[in-house]
Amino acid sequence: MSSSLFILDEDLEPLVSKNIRSIPNLSSILSSFKQCYHWDSPPILSQNGWFFIHFKRDFLHFISVIHATDKPSIDLMSILAFLEQFYHLLRKYFEINVLSKNIILDNVLLVLELVDECIDFGIVQVTDPSIIKDYIRVKVNLPKVPIDSDEWSSGDESSSSSSEYSDSEKRTKKKKKKKKKKKSGKAKNVGKSKIKSLMVNNKENKGTDVVEAVKETFRNKNDTGRNSPDDDLPNDGNDLYINGDIAKTIIMPISWRTKGIHYSKNEFFLDVIERVQYLMDFEKGIIRKNLIHGEIVCRCYLSGMPKLKISINKLLNKDPQFMSNLKFHQCVSLDSINIIEEEGRDSDDARSQTATDTKEIEFIPPDGEFVLCQYELKRHVKDAPMIKLQGFEIKPKLKKFKIQIITKIQTNFKPTNSTSKLNVKIPLTKVFQDYRIDLSKQIRFKANLGKVVFNLSDDFLLWEIETMKGHRERNTGTVPQEDDASTLASMVAEFPLFNQEEYDRLQEELKTSMNPPPLRTGPKLEELYKQVHEERVLHTHDVAPRDKLVSIDFEIPYCTCSGLKVEYLKVEEPQLQYQSFPWVRYKTISDDEYAYIV
């Protein structure tokens, strides 16, 4: 296992170094890493008898160093998996989405401590944030005024979009907010700076405030609910509390949940989020990729040791593809699922039993947020995409010195649903390269839905539609074109082309006439364009693959692309027997890659 760990900044300077097996001179190791590293080197490097396993996340390098004589065959997988987990742990700990150099520097000791806790003599022990959070209770040294307040919200996708969700959801949030206010008095002792940052945020931004508040309450709820004596402790700059009970959790049979968790209101949130990845060659009509990356994200605020049972329609139907591509969180007792699978197979013996047997996921959830399962589904080539590019055309009208870009998109999901976000990005690099576009004249956009924005510096059009209703193609006969505008959106952008003749004439006129040149208001796009593109044009003449993609970014609540549905969700806590509130919601969003090559 690792001999030492490093976290380096972008210039490969050490931020944190952790000597695990007492190596005399860490700096020399680091310099040999610098020798062999270059930006796209594979994740494992070797130099001077040292092996470096490294990756780069958010401008930080995570490196694990091993000596060639260390152990029989280095267990690379464990190290890489650990580094990955550790990175997530840090993010969870700092509650930010993107780690930065400063936050690491501010919390060097905390990071060291985390490493200590995660690995014993190089052997990975535990990386579950919810557990370690109870174990190491060092106050995170966050910047006083969080500049990245929008990152907070974007990080928590489910909560950022919460406002669009059901009313009941809103109500609970409001309640929590109230609760938070009540508690804030208490919480002041615990984390003054947190509150302060929250106040700043309150003023700044009302939208993120809800998210923050909710988060804050959850955290405080944990704090106050579980170890209320903490509040009475004198807080003399010592931010560290240990809960003896919790410390033992790691070695309990159920290592991911501590005992004695208590919430006054027991809630369980389950979000099914499906990211659709789609890539199609529009000209050739070839679908390159049609995948669904699904995730069931849960947030658990339940007391005691609850046992949850979830049934999913796909499990019931024994969808073979779904079954085989399912990955579970460690808390799920995999036996229960496997039984189902086996039954599906041994149809001769156990057919009678299958009908009655359980087809559910059974688990004791960890506290707080976690990903219950992940799955990946391949869609059939014939399955139409959720948002379909119906037409894309670049129509030069040379006689009129105009060029038109016509784009049409159509939805393809249940008519009862609608998108909450829908952005179409249309690249213009090629258009600008192929044609001489006269930006001094007006660009005209026409769209039956949403608005169109022209991004000058990066050469693309952004067509923001926001809500668009669902639509299912009816059985043959009806022509989709007849549909109303709410399901078939079209947009025309018209760019003027440079007209040499006219230009010459105007110049001539200017010279001869006495009139001053016509007054122009508004920004001079052509000059701006020139400024931005001056350097770039020199370097690249080729059209990068990225510039050929019409990418669509969307979000459809209440809908899963794969048709996955949670049939029921049971919460059982034999001892406490409380009433619990499970919430289930669905969402389909576009993956980073949902695009048409044009």
Added chain:
Amino acid sequence: MSDQRVFARYKANEIVTDLQNFGVKKFKSNTTRRKNALRKIIANLTLGNYGEMSLLFPELLKFWQIEDDLEVKRICHEYIRVMGVLKPQQAKEALPFIMDDFKSRDGKLQMLALRTLVLVPLREFSDQAFDCIISLVNHKAPPEDVTRMAIYALLDLDEIDHERVLGLSSILHEIVRLQSSPPEVVVAALHTLYSVHEKNANMEPFELSLDLAFNMLELLPELNEWNKATVLEILTTSVVPQHYLDANEMIELTLPYLQQVNTYVVLNTFKFIMYLLNYVDVIKESLAEKLSNSVIALLDKPPELQFLVLRNVILLLLSRESSLLRLDISYFFIEYNDPIYIKDTKLECLYLLADKETLPRILEELEQYATDIDIQMSRKSVRAIGNLAVKLDEDSVHDCVAVLLDLLEFGVDYVVQEIMSVFRNILRKYPNNFKKNVKELVKHTEVVQEPESKNAMIWIITQYSDIIPNYLDLFKVFSSNMFNETLEVQFSILNSATKFFIRCPTKETEELCMDLLKGCTDQENNPDLRDKAFMYWRLLSLTKMSGTSSALTFEALKSVVDGELPLIEMNTKLDPTVLEELELNIGTIVSIYLKPVSHIFRLNKTKLLPPSPVLNSNKDLLPVVDNSFSPTGANRNRQNSESQSSTKSRRTAMMDDYDKPAEKINQLKGKRKSSSNNPSKLSRKPSTLLRKLSMKRPFS
């Protein structure tokens, strides 16, 4: 606190002034200030400012006594750990304080202390560490987390004092055997035992009885993810199934873990199952399917992990005549945003996966990559197409060649050069099939620049001189500039010139040949080239001198210089013993390099498949059956008493075990020797896909 100030190089005395405020302890501001100073120390240690920091030792010791704060303690311990190596004398002074910490009742402090004791490589420290561990063991109810850590600590201590650790190993055995301690402690004990065995070359490989193995497997659901993986890793090779049913049962037990989120667990499960598959009679279709699915699911991970998985996929693909995995090739198509190392690896996978059915799709993809903007990528894919042509049979080669010719029209010089290099190989394998294309190829004589493609071009011109009318002119393009070429190219020019002369001894060829020979012997400094020239010269003169009593007939000369070339073949297979070892090392560094452990870590032990009555000698013979097939004699009685006693009521005995002939047992020892003496075989690993063929090419 302002952080930039903490993280900067300091002089010792600057920090001292901060620290010395402790006289007035009451004030809060001082505590924070002191703590800040301590943080500065840690920051400076990270920066490598050891010299200055070592001066602070006495200050730190003062603190140790008076502060109870855990954070301060942590800093002190961290300091000792770093400094212990550099300043052993000073570190010794801290020993009593460490022991004080250990004696405290706080588990966390105890762990801190024990860790420090182990990490400072000094005799005194490790002695104390042993004492501590022994005292822990003797303690009636030691805190579990401390015990667990102590057990892991033994592993490190083993390097310092192997004998003493061995003395304690009986306790560990006991823990594993009784299974009464918390599961995590059991795993820790198991792991330490296993690692100690692995580390020491003179110890036997660790073995675990079947009973215990089954117990451990049943414990799996209770363990956290990392420990699950550890157990699975240890069980690989340390438990030996004595019967097919043992293996099958274990596979059943581990199968669910293929669905974990944690890649490490999945891959270790994978490894364990692959290991067990050496001990089964048949492989169920469903199992193969599950394994394939889990591999594919793993590909949806960050690139680094993906890389590792892909490397292992290659390994698995190689391991059988007909692959166990059913992987759709589309998963290995390259994305434009893949890092270069993933691209390479995917290319290799595609190459290995290619067969008659998939070839059209793969070729289509490769052709696309070949016209990619990325030069490296396009070269590599051309290379891959060429290699596919050589690897596959005669029907497929035409498709490959068609693609190559298409690309030739594309006309970019690096693509053309690459095509030349691969075309030589194709022509080597199918000398007569593509004669008509040779003319097309030699049109590009002027384009080739790199040594390898020049070599290839020269070879093609020479080999097909009979169908190229102006071959000498083409050849002169190279020969006229011979003395500026690399050695390789010079060799081939020399060789070709001689060949021309022998084939068709006209005035022109003679002149050309003699000029070159003269040039090489007179002007050239490289001894190899000179020698070669002399050799040709002598050969020629020997034959020429006299008509009848010549020492060498013309035929003999021709066979020496212009002999028949052996057929070439792409070697995609690894040596079976190496493969076997690699399979036992899935997920480790070995699988990245696809080389046996001994090549990377010289001192390490080789993992071997332990012998067992049911070990399959040849994996390729292992049938893959569909699900309806019931394993042989699953319900029949078995009379193998020794293994019956080893497992409880898990299975019933069976008779027809006897019909397996005894010679099926693998004679591992003899086989292994032969392979280890033959390193050249190993170097011919499949990842040379993108490099040269490993065939020896006489005089080319």
